[in-house]
Amino acid sequence: MINNDKIKIENVNLYYGEFHALKNINMNVKEKEITAFIGPSGCGKSTLLKSLNRMNDLIEGVKINGKMLLDGIDIYKDMDPTMLRKRVGMVFQKPNPFPMSIYENVAYGPKTHGVKSKSKLDEIVEQSLRSAAMWDEVKDRLKKSALGLSGGQQQRLCIARAFSVNPEVILLDEPTSALDPISTMKIEDLLVDIKKNYTIIIVTHNMQQATRISDKTGFFLHGEVVEFDETEKLFSMPKNKKTEDYITGRFG
Amino acid sequence: MESTRKSHFNEKFMQAIFFLSALASVIAVVAICLFLLIRGVPAIGEIGFMKFIFNESWKPTNTPPSYGILSMIVGSLYVTGGAIAIGVPVGLMCAIFLAEFCPPAVYKIVKPAVNLLAGIPSIIYGFFGMEIVVPYVREYFGGNGFSVLSASLILGIMILPTIISISESSIRAIPYSYKEGSLGLGATKEETVFKVIVPAAKSGILTSIILGVGRAVGETMAVVMVAGNAVMPIDKIRLLKPIRTLTTNIVTEMSYASGLHESSLIATGVVLFVFIIILNTALSLIKAKSLRN
Numbered sequence: 001m002i003n004n005d006k007i008k009i010e011n012v013n014l015y016y017g018e019f020h021a022l023k024n025i026n027m028n029v030k031e032k033e034i035t036a037f038i039g040p041s042g043c044g045k046s047t048l049l050k051s052l053n054r055m056n057d058l059i060e061g062v063k064i065n066g067k068m069l070l071d072g073i074d075i076y077k078d079m080d081p082t083m084l085r086k087r088v089g090m091v092f093q094k095p096n097p098f099p100m101s102i103y104e105n106v107a108y109g110p111k112t113h114g115v116k117s118k119s120k121l122d123e124i125v126e127q128s129l130r131s132a133a134m135w136d137e138v139k140d141r142l143k144k145s146a147l148g149l150s151g152g153q154q155q156r157l158c159i160a161r162a163f164s165v166n167p168e169v170i171l172l173d174e175p176t177s178a179l180d181p182i183s184t185m186k187i188e189d190l191l192v193d194i195k196k197n198y199t200i201i202i203v204t205h206n207m208q209q210a211t212r213i214s215d216k217t218g219f220f221l222h223g224e225v226v227e228f229d230e231t232e233k234l235f236s237m238p239k240n241k242k243t244e245d246y247i248t249g250r251f252g
Numbered sequence: 253m254e255s256t257r258k259s260h261f262n263e264k265f266m267q268a269i270f271f272l273s274a275l276a277s278v279i280a281v282v283a284i285c286l287f288l289l290i291r292g293v294p295a296i297g298e299i300g301f302m303k304f305i306f307n308e309s310w311k312p313t314n315t316p317p318s319y320g321i322l323s324m325i326v327g328s329l330y331v332t333g334g335a336i337a338i339g340v341p342v343g344l345m346c347a348i349f350l351a352e353f354c355p356p357a358v359y360k361i362v363k364p365a366v367n368l369l370a371g372i373p374s375i376i377y378g379f380f381g382m383e384i385v386v387p388y389v390r391e392y393f394g395g396n397g398f399s400v401l402s403a404s405l406i407l408g409i410m411i412l413p414t415i416i417s418i419s420e421s422s423i424r425a426i427p428y429s430y431k432e433g434s435l436g437l438g439a440t441k442e443e444t445v446f447k448v449i450v451p452a453a454k455s456g457i458l459t460s461i462i463l464g465v466g467r468a469v470g471e472t473m474a475v476v477m478v479a480g481n482a483v484m485p486i487d488k489i490r491l492l493k494p495i496r497t498l499t500t501n502i503v504t505e506m507s508y509a510s511g512l513h514e515s516s517l518i519a520t521g522v523v524l525f526v527f528i529i530i531l532n533t534a535l536s537l538i539k540a541k542s543l544r545n
Contacts, residue, residue: 053436055432055435055436058431058432058435082438082439082440083438084438085435085436085437085438086437086438089436089437090432090436092429092432092433092436094429096427096429096430096432096433097433098430098433098434098448098452099430099451099452100451108434108437108439108447108448109437109438109439112434112437112438112439112440112443112447113438158433161433161437162436162437164437165437165438
């Protein structure tokens with residue numbers, strides 16, 4: 001099966017003020033695959049991820065040029081950021097549930113997008129929590145504060161929250177770096193399980209994680225994509241010397 | 253050896269200074285409590301608790317006199333309620349604007365203005381009320397202008413700085429990650445602010461309101477100049493009619509009161525003090541609750 005390109009990144013350069021954070025990035029992300037971005041801190045992988053749903057807009061002094069296309073549409077020119085973010089959801093490094101009940105956390109997104117009916121909201125909440133594999137854990141305490149959940153549960157709740165607005169792409173920015181190994185495993189299983197429905201891009205510091213779950217991997221260094229290939233190829237026979245040095249642990 | 257002994261002495265000496273400084277406020281509050289208890293409470297006993305609190309007839313110079321302060325209690329509640337009705341929406345909106353939407357150039361003007369508002373002496377508020385607000389109310393709303401409405405307006409302005417600065421800082425203290433989470437779901441900035449950030453800041457906002465209530469309940473000078481100070485039967489209290497509060501009752505009569513009349517005014521202070529204790533208790537409950545979350 002050959003999947004279509006969901007996201008096309010063409011000649012993208014991004015500057016924080018004077019700092020040239022992304023240098024001439026070209027990349028195609030396929031539909032219903034997991035794409036991993038790896039690389040040392042400050043290499044630009046998170047920056048690229050955040051620019052895919054325009055979360056970088058919030059930072060002052062960001063300049064971006066080149067093209068980013070979602071299903072062929074330029075997300076910086078021809079798309080409203082709120083609409084883009086509904087289609088391209090994001091899960092952050094630190095679990096950030098809102099200080100509300102578990103139910104309200106998941107219902108928040110659909111409510112903002114105009115879903116009013118209680119039964120419809122109930123349905124979305126249940127479905128999203130089921131997709132995040134935590135319905136059974138929390139179904140009896142939906143009205144309890146989300147801040148009472150463990151770190152791993154909070155992060156899965158944030159994933160459920162991302163599902164709630166029915167996105168097409170889910171961006172994850174080191175979603176397991178603050179979690180223990182068991183919670184991490186649960187989230188990895190979950191991602192592999194849901195990729196049949198979603199296009200997933202994950203930034204990770206953990207190379208084993210990339211090999212375990214991703215179809216494609218991009219290696220970033222100093223704001224450039226050094227190598228972008230099928231995960232298996234990139235880790236078994238990297239074409240670039242820098243990639244090889246990084247994945248064999250010679251630096252980073 | 254000599255020098256270590258000397259520095260040891262210095263340390264002890266400074267500790268004592270700090271301890272005494274810490275003690276000063278405790279001594280002050282204990283002294284005030286004792287004063288109120290010793291001078292005010294016997295008067296309540298003499299008048300009778302029910303006749304003092306739940307009676308609206310205040311005729312301290314009649315024979316026989318009556319010392320009921322119910323209409324003053326209600327008066328304080330009215331003007332405070334009015335101040336809250338005016339000050340809270342305006343102050344809260346201002347705080348939200350300052351914390352989330354204000355362009356830096358405008359912030360440089362509004363923020364110092366709010367701080368200045370906090371520093372204006374209450375007598376100036378009183379004058380402003382008497383010369384500007386009272387005639388305005390008389391002209392456009394009716395009555396003689398010295399009224400519940402005028403007092404509420406002035407108090408509403410006076411509590412603005414409290415509400416604005418505490419609410420603003422509590423809104424600013426909300427983690428950036430909440431904002432990211434909401435915007436990341438495709439919510440607009442406005443939705444994010446009103447549905448996530450402000451609810452998350454509610455304990456701070458509640459704190460600001462309670463401190464505002466405290467200020468309004470205790471304010472005397474500005475109120476006495478605009479409220480008209482007539483003791484009204486409770487069923488005759490109207491927005492455009494004069495009113496007397498607990499504080500203004502004390503200040504209008506203290507200069508000529510003596511004997512039980514004087515003690516009854518101190519007892520009025522006791523009631524005011526109880527109000528403040530209730531507010532402080534509410535405050536610490538809110539703090540405890542927000543810490544638990």
